[in-house]
């Protein structure tokens with residue numbers, strides 16, 4: 842029975858996980874760090890529901906990287922856009938647990954979902970690179986108008 846430790850805001854939460862009896866949470870791959878976190882009420886974000894389309898489930902594996910499933914190309918491609926990427930980074934929804942693991946949930950994640958639209962930090966792909974026009978709001982403050 843694997844032992845999975847999540848480090849959340851510096852606090853370790855360790856669980857003995859009976860993988861065969863763990864109900865599938867329908868978030869990420871079955872038996873993934875996200876699936877386990879959802880079952881155990883560990884606060885791991887998952888903006889795309891675990892479909893490898895965001896990076897909010899980014900974790901940093903501190904121990905036991907060899908006890909996780911191999912990283913596939915789509916995970917590696919998505920992970921490249923993660924905030925504060927490290928050589929030990931994985932997407933929690935794609936990393937399936939096969940043995941003891943210690944992972945840390947980073948303080949910050951990039952919380953946007955990419956679903957074929959090429960969204961880039963508040964701008965649509967192909968949108969003008971020119972600065973957006975500003976207009977006053979009802980309180981007199983300047984507001985940016987999205988293209």
Ligand code: FES
Pocket residue numbers: 869886887888889890891892893894895896897898899919932933934935
């Ligand atoms: S939850 Fe979106 S990539 Fe893992």
